[in-house]
Amino acid sequence: MDRQQLRNLVFEKTGIKLDVDDPIFALVALNEAVLADAVQRHVDRIDVASRDLAERARHAGGLPAAAQADAALAPPALPADRRTLAIAGGAAVLGAVLSTALVLLGQALWFRPAPPVTVPVPAPLTASQIDAIATGERLTRALPRLDAKTRAAVLAEMQKP
DSSP states (O other), X not given: XXXXXXXXXXXXXXXXXXXXXOTHHHHHHHHHHHHHHHHHHHHHHHHHHXXXXXXXXXXXXXXXXXXXXXXXXXXXXXXXXXXXXXXXXXXHHHHHHHHHHHHHHHHHHHOOOOOOOOOOOOOOOOHHHHHHHHHHHHHHHHGGGSOHHHHHHHHHHHHOO
16 A cells, blocks of 8 residues: 555544655554565465475375375475474463463452442431422522512622621
């Protein structure tokens, strides 16, 4: 993907405008180089493994004649004996089981469930509080019906401590 396509993609997804000379493109190039190197290493390993498998099958007589001819053209594979493969496979399985057990054990030891949430229950209103609310409601209804001068005097008195 070229820089302009990457720039458009970033703008479409994030709304951020990048310049084609932005230093972030250096990271993109570095990422592509690392990825290409990793892919090449995996391809090389797969080639070696497939040649080894073809060599074993040819020695066992399990390949058709055309495949045997192709295998004969391939460079010789690295020698690997069954005992080594069994040990490597066992070690891989054991490592996977142990790492999974370790992760689960760590989660069991360090995970603490959240404490239960307690909701405080408000105390019931007292009789004086109920009377104050009723008085305030009557005052709220009566205040707009007063003339402006009286209303101003009442509001001024209510502001005093």
